[in-house]
Amino acid sequence: MRRVLPWLWLGCLVVVAVHQWQFWRGARLDANVLALLPTEEQDALQHAAVERLSELGERRVVVLVGAPDAASARRAAAAAQQVLLTDASSLRGADERLPDPAALARALQPWRDRLLTSAQRNELATADAEAWSQRALAALYQLVPQPRMLPWVDDPLSLWPAWWAERAGVSRARPGDGGLMLEGEGRHWVVLNLDAVGKVFSVVGAQPLGERIAQARAAARAESDAAELLAAGVPLHAEAAAAQASHEVNTIGWGSLFAVLLLVWMTFRSLRPIVLVGLSLLAGCAVALSVTAVVFGQVHLLTLVFGASLVGVAEDYGFHWFAARQSQQHVTTAEVLRQLLPGLALALATSVVAYLALGLAPFPGLRQMAVFSAAGLTAAFLTVVLLFPAWDRRPIRPTAFSTRFSASLARWPHWRANAAGVAAAIMLLIVVVGGLMRLRSSDDLRQLHSAPPDLVLMQQRIGALLGLPSPAQFFLIEADEVESLLQREERLTARLDALVASGRIAGYQALTQWLPSAARQAEHARWTARLEGAAIAAVNAATGDTLVRPAFAANALTLADLQRSPVEFLSTRTWLGRHDGRDGSLVLLQGVEPAALAALAESAQGLQGVRFIDRSADISSVLARYRVGIGMLLAAGYVGVLLLLLWRYRKAAWRAWVPTLLGSLLTLAIFGWAGWPLQLFGVLALLLLLGMGVDYGIFLLEHPGDGSAWLAVALAGVSTLLAFGLLALSATPALHAFGLTMLLGELSIWLITPFLRPRPTISSTSAAAMH
Numbered sequence: 001m002r003r004v005l006p007w008l009w010l011g012c013l014v015v016v017a018v019h020q021w022q023f024w025r026g027a028r029l030d031a032n033v034l035a036l037l038p039t040e041e042q043d044a045l046q047h048a049a050v051e052r053l054s055e056l057g058e059r060r061v062v063v064l065v066g067a068p069d070a071a072s073a074r075r076a077a078a079a080a081q082q083v084l085l086t087d088a089s090s091l092r093g094a095d096e097r098l099p100d101p102a103a104l105a106r107a108l109q110p111w112r113d114r115l116l117t118s119a120q121r122n123e124l125a126t127a128d129a130e131a132w133s134q135r136a137l138a139a140l141y142q143l144v145p146q147p148r149m150l151p152w153v154d155d156p157l158s159l160w161p162a163w164w165a166e167r168a169g170v171s172r173a174r175p176g177d178g179g180l181m182l183e184g185e186g187r188h189w190v191v192l193n194l195d196a197v198g199k200v201f202s203v204v205g206a207q208p209l210g211e212r213i214a215q216a217r218a219a220a221r222a223e224s225d226a227a228e229l230l231a232a233g234v235p236l237h238a239e240a241a242a243a244q245a246s247h248e249v250n251t252i253g254w255g256s257l258f259a260v261l262l263l264v265w266m267t268f269r270s271l272r273p274i275v276l277v278g279l280s281l282l283a284g285c286a287v288a289l290s291v292t293a294v295v296f297g298q299v300h301l302l303t304l305v306f307g308a309s310l311v312g313v314a315e316d317y318g319f320h321w322f323a324a325r326q327s328q329q330h331v332t333t334a335e336v337l338r339q340l341l342p343g344l345a346l347a348l349a350t351s352v353v354a355y356l357a358l359g360l361a362p363f364p365g366l367r368q369m370a371v372f373s374a375a376g377l378t379a380a381f382l383t384v385v386l387l388f389p390a391w392d393r394r395p396i397r398p399t400a401f402s403t404r405f406s407a408s409l410a411r412w413p414h415w416r417a418n419a420a421g422v423a424a425a426i427m428l429l430i431v432v433v434g435g436l437m438r439l440r441s442s443d444d445l446r447q448l449h450s451a452p453p454d455l456v457l458m459q460q461r462i463g464a465l466l467g468l469p470s471p472a473q474f475f476l477i478e479a480d481e482v483e484s485l486l487q488r489e490e491r492l493t494a495r496l497d498a499l500v501a502s503g504r505i506a507g508y509q510a511l512t513q514w515l516p517s518a519a520r521q522a523e524h525a526r527w528t529a530r531l532e533g534a535a536i537a538a539v540n541a542a543t544g545d546t547l548v549r550p551a552f553a554a555n556a557l558t559l560a561d562l563q564r565s566p567v568e569f570l571s572t573r574t575w576l577g578r579h580d581g582r583d584g585s586l587v588l589l590q591g592v593e594p595a596a597l598a599a600l601a602e603s604a605q606g607l608q609g610v611r612f613i614d615r616s617a618d619i620s621s622v623l624a625r626y627r628v629g630i631g632m633l634l635a636a637g638y639v640g641v642l643l644l645l646l647w648r649y650r651k652a653a654w655r656a657w658v659p660t661l662l663g664s665l666l667t668l669a670i671f672g673w674a675g676w677p678l679q680l681f682g683v684l685a686l687l688l689l690l691g692m693g694v695d696y697g698i699f700l701l702e703h704p705g706d707g708s709a710w711l712a713v714a715l716a717g718v719s720t721l722l723a724f725g726l727l728a729l730s731a732t733p734a735l736h737a738f739g740l741t742m743l744l745g746e747l748s749i750w751l752i753t754p755f756l757r758p759r760p761t762i763s764s765t766s767a768a769a770m771h
Helices: 004-026 044-057 070-084 101-114 118-125 129-141 160-168 209-223 234-268 271-296 301-308 316-327 333-360 364-391 400-411 419-438 453-466 482-501 518-543 559-564 594-603 615-674 680-702 707-727 733-756 762-770
Strands: 060-067 091-093 174-176 179-184 187-196 228-232 469-479 507-510 575-579 582-590 610-614
Touching: 004 271, 004 364, 044 469, 044 575, 044 582, 044 610, 060 070, 060 209, 060 234, 060 453, 070 179, 070 187, 070 209, 101 160, 101 518, 118 160, 118 518, 129 518, 179 453, 209 228, 209 234, 228 453, 234 271, 234 301, 234 316, 234 400, 234 453, 234 707, 271 301, 271 316, 271 364, 301 364, 301 733, 316 333, 316 364, 316 400, 316 707, 333 364, 333 615, 333 680, 400 707, 419 615, 469 482, 469 594, 469 615, 482 507, 482 518, 482 582, 482 594, 482 610, 594 610, 610 615, 615 680, 615 733, 680 707, 680 733, 707 733
Parallel strands: none
Antiparallel strands: 060 187, 060 228, 091 187, 174 179, 179 187, 469 582, 469 610, 507 582, 575 582
């Protein structure tokens, strides 16, 4: 088997190499900034609502070109548009689907008597027929007639124009000579709606949308010095996230690799360890990437950023191998492997279990990171135990650096339960307790991703100028059938009208703005028939004419009627369809400020089938729940690891367990003293620390008093610190918190472990001296 297994593992690596070649040709990389969010906390309707909101803006890039006057804005927009649409493989003009307004009006005209604005409804409910007849008669004979959409007899009370004006008020942009235009911030703006071509969240090479926007901005300013170009959209955020992740992969990955190889050279002064350790790292990263791609279908860029720190962990096994070979030059490789295998296997098991524990949370990105890291560590371990004994045949001479460092273990003091030791323990306890008392938590959604400030600012300005609905807060309405749903939505919009009137929100978009319930339509039809009939009778009496009110549709306007009409794409975008036997719809909100959230939540209270969804608050709540849950899992994990160590080391188990516990508590105390909040990803890092931190104690217990084991532990600790230290520099808040926790925890554990190492026995001291 010693001859067969290495060949089998080499065959596996060849298969992985072929897969890597195919993978990078297709580059199935995912840059979805929402990939870390939980996906299992929603019912079918809420999931459909989130999907609908994502579809509305997944590919859309909105560009506003503004100037002090309309003519300059149109010229600047034309120049910018020419640049933006130069390459149709990345951007193209969006399908605006803007039919003739007259066609829209004709489509709904048969139900004109049933469609009223909120203000008209309030007026007509208690209107005096004679007063309205006089108003209609005065309007008919005034010198400057009001604009009308229909002949007088077809709309004697002139209700139709106001209803369409309210529908048009959903968007502040209006068709003009240069396309869609609006005014705001003291400027005239031309709106350019574009669609990103290809898969929005996947990165294949470079997607220079940002560069194209910059070129368009320069072209607009060349046409008009006062021109300004704003751009926003999910594709721009995805591209920025991909660029940031690519930079961090290079920084963390190559930085860790350089540091590891430098340590190898300083310690062993031979190319063979560099080549073989590099091979174990290459095998670990390649297998990790292939396994992740096979399991999940694609690899998230944040997984690559996190996985780049694997370089600082996977080399531990190679360090232990060459440190043992250097100190035991006359021992066979089979004997060296026999000595190292129990400790290496136990260290791998604790680390893999810790990494896989990350996948217990329902975060797709974390599950990828867990599988990536566990597979990578296992591959590096197999490379060392299966290939190193066959390929590392010549002994390695000790170097001055390795000799001095190995001997330093003897000078490292042991902790004793004397006056000095007890005083040090009390001081450490005071520091830990004081920090823990100051520790606070944070579950802010923004810890998952940090968008470039300029993109955020432009997104906010464009949202305010266009009056775009908020994708983070909305109402979800559900019912067993459509009529009940419409009635529930009407009860909600009556409350929202009060918030609009008080200025708490700017407006809303709802299905019932286009499709009132059948009960409400019947009510409107009775009111308009009474008042319009009286108005026509008054005109006939005054003029001697025989005008007749036109006939309207006998049946109420239905959802099917809307879906067959030209206004379908405008009126049914908030309709979710039927899911799990329930019909659903959305009410989208415009101009939502944080101060209005409480009032919006209160608006849904007491309304059956109506839910206020605040996605930011919901996700933060999920983060908090899993932070607490995984904290409890962490406590259980400490008990489990202690039992495992007791099985192997009996009474000495505490020497490998206590340093990890103290290091984790000291890390939390540092967070408390520094005022840094504890996040979910910090707790996940503590879970990983539990699996990795005990490795140092395990190796010192396996080889008491052995300087080579101490050398390997020190090298592994330094490389791990460098890897996670670089991860702490990540601009992604989640990865920064994870890396910072790992950095402080690893440093604390690495410094505490030697103090609690066992005293070497006479036999082990003699053996170490002979080595």
